[in-house]
Amino acid sequence: MTPQIEIASVDKHYGAYHALKDINLTIPRGAFTALVGPSGCGKSTLLRSIAGLESITSGNLRIAGTEMSGVPPRKRDVAMVFQSYALYPHMNVLGNLTYSLRFKGFNKEQARKKADEVAQVIGLTELLERYPRELSGGQRQRVAMGRAIICEPKAFLFDEPLSNLDAALRVHMRMEIRALHDRLGATSVYVTHDQVEAMTMADHVVVMRAGVIEQQGAPLELYDNPANKFVAGFIGSPAMNFLDATVAEDGRSARLEIAGKPVLPLARTLQPGREVTVGLRPEHLRIDTAAPRLQVPVRVVESTGSLTYSTTETEPELMIVEQGRGRYRAGETLPLTIAPEDIHLFDPTSGTAL
Amino acid sequence: MRRILSSVTDGRGFDILLVSITMIFLLALSGMPLVYNVVMSFQEVDMFNLNTFSRPYAGLENYREVVSQPEFGLILKNTAFFVFGSIAGQFVLGFALAMFFMMRFPFAATIRGVFLVSWVMPGLVVGALWGWILAGDFGVLNAILKGIGVIDSTMFWKSDPRLSIWAVTIANIWLGLAFNMMLLSVGLAAIPRDLYEAAELDGANGWHRFTTMTLPMMRSTIGAVLALGLIYTLQQFDLFPAITEGGPANSSNVAQYWAWQYSFLLFDFAKGATVSVMMLGFVLIASIVYVWSTRHEVRG
Ligand SMILES: Nc1ncnc2c1ncn2[C@@H]1O[C@H](COP(=O)(O)OP(=O)(O)O)[C@@H](O)[C@H]1O
Numbered sequence: 280m281t282p283q284i285e286i287a288s289v290d291k292h293y294g295a296y297h298a299l300k301d302i303n304l305t306i307p308r309g310a311f312t313a314l315v316g317p318s319g320c321g322k323s324t325l326l327r328s329i330a331g332l333e334s335i336t337s338g339n340l341r342i343a344g345t346e347m348s349g350v351p352p353r354k355r356d357v358a359m360v361f362q363s364y365a366l367y368p369h370m371n372v373l374g375n376l377t378y379s380l381r382f383k384g385f386n387k388e389q390a391r392k393k394a395d396e397v398a399q400v401i402g403l404t405e406l407l408e409r410y411p412r413e414l415s416g417g418q419r420q421r422v423a424m425g426r427a428i429i430c431e432p433k434a435f436l437f438d439e440p441l442s443n444l445d446a447a448l449r450v451h452m453r454m455e456i457r458a459l460h461d462r463l464g465a466t467s468v469y470v471t472h473d474q475v476e477a478m479t480m481a482d483h484v485v486v487m488r489a490g491v492i493e494q495q496g497a498p499l500e501l502y503d504n505p506a507n508k509f510v511a512g513f514i515g516s517p518a519m520n521f522l523d524a525t526v527a528e529d530g531r532s533a534r535l536e537i538a539g540k541p542v543l544p545l546a547r548t549l550q551p552g553r554e555v556t557v558g559l560r561p562e563h564l565r566i567d568t569a570a571p572r573l574q575v576p577v578r579v580v581e582s583t584g585s586l587t588y589s590t591t592e593t594e595p596e597l598m599i600v601e602q603g604r605g606r607y608r609a610g611e612t613l614p615l616t617i618a619p620e621d622i623h624l625f626d627p628t629s630g631t632a633l
Numbered sequence: 634m635r636r637i638l639s640s641v642t643d644g645r646g647f648d649i650l651l652v653s654i655t656m657i658f659l660l661a662l663s664g665m666p667l668v669y670n671v672v673m674s675f676q677e678v679d680m681f682n683l684n685t686f687s688r689p690y691a692g693l694e695n696y697r698e699v700v701s702q703p704e705f706g707l708i709l710k711n712t713a714f715f716v717f718g719s720i721a722g723q724f725v726l727g728f729a730l731a732m733f734f735m736m737r738f739p740f741a742a743t744i745r746g747v748f749l750v751s752w753v754m755p756g757l758v759v760g761a762l763w764g765w766i767l768a769g770d771f772g773v774l775n776a777i778l779k780g781i782g783v784i785d786s787t788m789f790w791k792s793d794p795r796l797s798i799w800a801v802t803i804a805n806i807w808l809g810l811a812f813n814m815m816l817l818s819v820g821l822a823a824i825p826r827d828l829y830e831a832a833e834l835d836g837a838n839g840w841h842r843f844t845t846m847t848l849p850m851m852r853s854t855i856g857a858v859l860a861l862g863l864i865y866t867l868q869q870f871d872l873f874p875a876i877t878e879g880g881p882a883n884s885s886n887v888a889q890y891w892a893w894q895y896s897f898l899l900f901d902f903a904k905g906a907t908v909s910v911m912m913l914g915f916v917l918i919a920s921i922v923y924v925w926s927t928r929h930e931v932r933g
């Protein structure tokens with residue numbers, strides 16, 4: 280696949296603050312890439328660096344093969360959808376859509392024709408004469424999208440575009456943005472702090488923390504093989520349970536540091552006596568009355584009908600997700616088991632996956 | 634009783650009370666003198682009937698006389714020059730300064746604050762200050778202009794009839810600059826930064842962003858600044874006695890100073906009133922233009 284955006288050894292400083300640390304990232308043409316991480320980790324800074332709205336301190340950035348250092352944002356041929364939408368309040372929808380065309384030598388009729396096409400694609404035809412203040416949140420979002428696609432840019436950059444919408448609309452727009460991406464064959468970089476958004480929309484997920492890329496890969500690759508404890512805890516909902524444990528004498532099982540010191544068999548051999556952090560996904564902990572590996576008292580049970588979330592009385596507490604309504608109530612003891620290959624192991628000091 | 638009381642404390646009664654206090658104040662201190670002034674411009678006023686209301690009706694006689702004064706044309710021209718020159722100068726320089734201080738360089742806010750000095754100073758003080766700056770033989774301005782080679786001979790700013798109106802206009806631009814800059818800074822600061830970023834990514838260069846984002850977004854601020862500039866400039870009086878006294882030979886005389894000269898130097902109150910009523914018409918037209926131009930607010 281041809282790379283559309285290549286980021287090599289990019290660093291960004293805000294004064295003394297090191298916002299991006301040695302970022303290396305290649306985004307293939309036509310790919311949908313999500314940058315995800317907690318607030319303040321540098322996602323927006325990276326996205327804005329691609330757009331040229333921030334200057335990078337060192338490193339190389341290429342878009343469609345062209346080195347971008349010294350190229351101003353307006354010459355980079357990328358479009359951005361802002362969290363605030365940044366619609367031009369003094370122009371109607373038509374004016375917003377066609378603003379970029381006036382710098383590309385379109386005359387009025389050509390621009391109008393193009394705007395009609397785009398309005399058709401994103402369902403704005405009825406709204407062309409309206410002003411941004413007369414639109415709902417979802418409609419503004421659409422105008423922002425339309426403004427991005429009208430100039431057929433080399434890349435679409437999204438900065439948390441859905442965070443101002445209500446939950447239902449967010450889920451809907453998620454699919455719509457992805458469908459639009461596929462239809463246009465565009466290259467998209469999508470910033471979000473919501474790992475569900477990243478996992479469901481993207482082909483390639485980049486997990487960032489404190490200016491560093493912690494791991495990147497296909498969504499399920501990150502879910503199955505998190506490179507470290509941070510990624511393991513960040514990807515997946517509800518979050519992975521972490522427990523301290525010691526590798527038992529046989530080297531093929533781990534003794535958990537919770538009441539009762541239960542022992543879980545491992546899928547591999549480790550040095551006996553070694554301290555590890557064990558990661559157990561809530562959905563991998565299964566109720567097993569026949570041969571339970573650990574018995575834990577339940578403190579809280581919450582059910583949505585389709586799924587049941589149980590929180591245990593243990594220290595640290597565990598979260599268990601069960602299909603259906605759940606057979607156990609608060610105060611009872613859950614008999615649990617987990618497949619050895621579902622157990623994640625991390626080094627307790629570095630957090631790296633073992 | 635309680636009904637009346639509660640309607641005063643939390644009902645419409647309280648609103649009406651507040652509005653009426655303001656209205657009475659306005660009527661007594663602005664409305665009455667205004668009407669009195671207009672009435673006086675249609676009467677024959679002299680030292681003997683000054684303390685009565687019933688004076689002989691003069692029709693348009695006062696207006697006819699004012700217009701036929703030999704200095705009328707010159708003063709009209711000077712007033713126009715002073716008003717438009719001041720507003721244009723204050724606005725353009727104020728806008729440039731406001732944009733300059735939007736760039737976040739060290740101490741930007743502090744330096745901007747220092748500019749307010751010109752605004753808090755009384756007009757008479759500013760007048761005296763500029764009187765010295767503009768002085769022919771020992772003035773700083775001449776020294777600077779000579780130093781950088783713009784002029785060879787001494788410019789008599791205050792006493793040369795071709796320059797005297799410039800002298801008061803320059804002083805007035807300086808006086809109103811900070812006010813313009815502050816109002817325009819507030820307007821500029823209210824424009825979201827991401828609009829500029831979006832425009833930049835849409836392909837707009839600096840000039841395009843200024844004309845298609847800054848100016849339209851600032852429309853109501855600009856309207857207010859220009860209207861207030863007009864009002865303050867027409868009110869500007871202190872600078873004239875302090876710098877040129879309208880001279881030499883009325884070459885820097887303007888309507889507001891002329892009205893004062895009629896009333897309080899020549900004690901011709903009717904003509905003084907007539908000149909100010911003519912100015913009132915001018916302000917009214919400008920106000921209507923202002924209200925019309927800002928009739929729809931841009932920000933929503
Ligand atoms: N203009 C700036 N000056 C100084 N620090 C900044 C600036 N912009 C962002 N930062 C800092 O850089 C870090 C990353 O910010 P950002 O990229 O916006 O995070 P996020 O991942 O939430 O989008 C934050 O700690 C933020 O405080």
Ligand SMILES: [Mg+2]
Nearest residue numbers: 322323324439
């Ligand atoms: Mg952000």
